[in-house]
Amino acid sequence: MNKILIVDDEPNILLSLEFLFKKEGYKVYIARDGEEAMGIIETNIPELVILDIMMPKVDGYEVCKHIKLHHANVKVIFISAKSKQQEIEKGLSLGADLYVTKPFSTKDLVGKVKSILN
Template sequence: MHPEAPRRILVVDDDPTVTEVVTGYLKHAGFLVDNAADGHEALVFAANGHPDLVVLDLMLPGMDGIDVCRALRRSSPATAVIMLTARGEEEDRVLGLEVGADDYVTKPFSPRELVLRVEAVLRRRTAVAAAAPGAGTLLRAADLVVDPAARRAVKGGDDLALTLREFDLLVYFMRNPGRAVSREQLLQEVWGWGFGDLSTVTVHTRRLRTKIEEDPASPRLIQTVWGVGYRFDSSEEKD
């Protein structure tokens, strides 16, 4: 299930019981696991250990999970982040997604479910690069050039700092130009979920637009298809 080199996970939570349980399950699943009890320690670990994924509690002493996620996005945009929150309100989930979290799990949660979410996020990273057809082919639209295998996206000659999910979403759109796709389809195809919170798709699409559109308020590439979802327009000429 895992590649030859075990993936490294950083678990950030100030509750030792949660940390112990989550760490145990992740190690049992074959991951290498580091721990941090606060935001500043987490950023030091992330800078030195280069984790593949960070399991990040929202409520941390001193520097909270939102600020940690923002800092991670600036320093390590390709590192996946799964946010843990003790709150169930939609605004907390959306805020985590807005600052760049790839997924979230609400406390109390099943440790096995968290492991499955971790595996799904990391598996998707590999699948996007290897997906047929034309896995080694560059994708182009307007002034965008995307290399799925290298996980690199360039706009107008400048590298884009995309999160794991944002990159996957962009690749999916560019591989399916002109198709109207629903948020349910995107949740299935990009996230690999059979069901879930559709606001996840909405927030990630909005974030992606801010990075690839000339005017995110009037998008030309990722267009809204009312009552359906979205359509990616790769044509050079637009009305």
């Protein structure tokens, strides 16, 4: 069973994505900020992290750097309201496998996760 970590400071996004991916058969972990995410990653290495950028304590860019430095095989999908081309390029240059702008289609996101993990 693939493990997914969802990191976002918006409770409604966390809840809806957690429900959706559990329904699809994934083991789901959730974190409300980057610091909590890095703690989870060290104890339960996921195959994929769905990661917001703008969060308290540690932002998504820093979490992505940490993941790619210590767990290079973990896939990263950024989901963010930051939609400028330079922000998207920054996310991808840090090693993200995909950058999805908010608002997004949850159905499309599930499809993209499946294709990245298979």
